[in-house]
Amino acid sequence: MRSQADITRGMPVTIEVDGQMIDSFSGETLLAALVAAGHMRLRNDQEGQPRGFWCNMGTCSECFVSRLDVTPVRRIRACLITVEDGMRIATRSISYD
Amino acid sequence: MLVEQASTGSGASGQNAGSLHFQIERRFLERKGGLGLEGEQTATLSRIAIDDWSTLEDRLGVSLHVHMNGGLMVAENADQVAILKAKADRERAMGLSVETIDGAEARRRAPYLSEGIVAANFMAAEGHADTRKIAPAFATAATAAGAEIQIRTRLTKLEWQGASFRAEIIGSEGAFTVGAKKVLVAAGVWSARIAAMANLHLPLFPVGLTMSASERTPHFLPHLVQHVAQRLSMKQTEAGNILIGGGWPSRLHRVDGIFDLSRPAELIIQSLRNNLSVATKTVPRVADLNLIRTWTGVTAVTPDQLPIAGEFPTMPGLFCAAGGSAFTLGPTFARLVADQMLERERDEADRLLAVASPARFDSLNGFMGR
Numbered sequence: 001m002r003s004q005a006d007i008t009r010g011m012p013v014t015i016e017v018d019g020q021m022i023d024s025f026s027g028e029t030l031l032a033a034l035v036a037a038g039h040m041r042l043r044n045d046q047e048g049q050p051r052g053f054w055c056n057m058g059t060c061s062e063c064f065v066s067r068l069d070v071t072p073v074r075r076i077r078a079c080l081i082t083v084e085d086g087m088r089i090a091t092r093s094i095s096y097d
Numbered sequence: 098m099l100v101e102q103a104s105t106g107s108g109a110s111g112q113n114a115g116s117l118h119f120q121i122e123r124r125f126l127e128r129k130g131g132l133g134l135e136g137e138q139t140a141t142l143s144r145i146a147i148d149d150w151s152t153l154e155d156r157l158g159v160s161l162h163v164h165m166n167g168g169l170m171v172a173e174n175a176d177q178v179a180i181l182k183a184k185a186d187r188e189r190a191m192g193l194s195v196e197t198i199d200g201a202e203a204r205r206r207a208p209y210l211s212e213g214i215v216a217a218n219f220m221a222a223e224g225h226a227d228t229r230k231i232a233p234a235f236a237t238a239a240t241a242a243g244a245e246i247q248i249r250t251r252l253t254k255l256e257w258q259g260a261s262f263r264a265e266i267i268g269s270e271g272a273f274t275v276g277a278k279k280v281l282v283a284a285g286v287w288s289a290r291i292a293a294m295a296n297l298h299l300p301l302f303p304v305g306l307t308m309s310a311s312e313r314t315p316h317f318l319p320h321l322v323q324h325v326a327q328r329l330s331m332k333q334t335e336a337g338n339i340l341i342g343g344g345w346p347s348r349l350h351r352v353d354g355i356f357d358l359s360r361p362a363e364l365i366i367q368s369l370r371n372n373l374s375v376a377t378k379t380v381p382r383v384a385d386l387n388l389i390r391t392w393t394g395v396t397a398v399t400p401d402q403l404p405i406a407g408e409f410p411t412m413p414g415l416f417c418a419a420g421g422s423a424f425t426l427g428p429t430f431a432r433l434v435a436d437q438m439l440e441r442e443r444d445e446a447d448r449l450l451a452v453a454s455p456a457r458f459d460s461l462n463g464f465m466g467r
């Protein structure tokens with residue numbers, strides 16, 4: 001899914017998403033890392049149907065995920081922040097809270 | 098026939114934050130010495146509106162996310178508590194069921210309230226509804242009852258012709274003309290311009306307001322929350338978002354000294370800051386939520402802040418329904434003005450709507466009309 005030609009990547013970074021380890025690169029947005037790893041479903045709507053990111057620019061609020069490695073746990077827009085090594089993320093694709 | 102320039106609910110009916118507020122409004126308390134006398138006059142309408150909202154979903158046969166779990170108007174100091182008590186006395190005298198409770202009791206009923214809240218007026222009938230659903234639901238019901246609804250269709254001319262009105266209209270398939278014995282102007286902030294088409298002054302002044310929504314969060318806020326001395330309304334939607342408003346201004350665009358109603362009002366960032374500050378001071382846990390949306394809406398107020406609904410004395414056959422509180426009071430205006438137009442228990446409808454009658458501004462139309 002990632003472009004390969006003429007790309008200089010940052011350092012490799014590993015993050016945890018819904019309990020699975022995902023490889024990414026420094027400088028990528030969290031959303032880019034999620035999409036590259038196939039995490040298109042970020043939550044379920046009230047009928048249980050999948051919902052995913054749409055605008056990729058901080059407006060639609062569909063890419064909210066929880067950041068578990070900070071206290072208190074923060075809800076963040078995945079498209080607005082870059083990955084950090086050791087980040088722990090939970091989507092709401094597993095159960096609607 | 099309904100002629101709507103955009104789509105049903107695209108104006109203030111769909112832009113407001115959906116409060117069903119039946120206590121005397123805080124804005125009526127702002128003026129020095131004014132203990133909400135104007136608000137007191139709308140108490141009769143509020144009593145009827147409680148019944149209208151309680152039965153609206155059944156009558157329209159659709160879920161409108163109407164929640165009437167009670168509303169709290171909170172106070173933070175002794176002066177504010179005194180206003181709450183005086184206000185509750187007046188409301189009870191007008192037949193509204195309102196009780197003043199202390200801070201501990203308020204937090205027992207509403208554990209999310211800040212420790213800084215020392216008292217609240219509680220009214221069990223208050224609540225909220227989904228503004229995105231109401232106008233379309235009315236439109237669907239009206240269509241089923243035989244009404245013709247023309248959206249994206251604009252009225253360009255309205256004239257009394259001796260026996261009936263003649264309206265010129267432009268729709269997607271071109272211009273056409275309609276005759277009508279009676280016409281209702283219920284166009285929110287645009288109502289004054291439509292009245293002007295009929296050569297009448299309708300004193301309605303546009304005001305821009307500010308509303309915000311948080312991300313969804315598990316339900317914890319079943320009530321409508323307002324503040325007696327600060328601009329605040331808060332409620333939680335069916336989907337879980339916290340809606341925050343309460344009358345913080347946004348800025349209308351102006352062109353050549355005329356308010357441009359074709360553009361959304363511009364956000365005033367200090368309004369948003371102040372609104373969120375009052376909200377987090379009243380319900381601290383909302384500070385942990387992300388703000389996902391802030392929008393502006395434009396409503397209209399009259400010189401005396403009371404709504405305006407009924408028949409123009411200068412031009413019998415022409416009716417209006419607009420002015421503030423028109424989400425909470427809208428279904429009631431709709432029913433009573435329909436009674437007036439159809440001469441159905443007309444005297445009773447006239448009596449109930451007397452406080453909102455356009456007759457009080459009739460002096461403006463001494464040189465106007467036909």
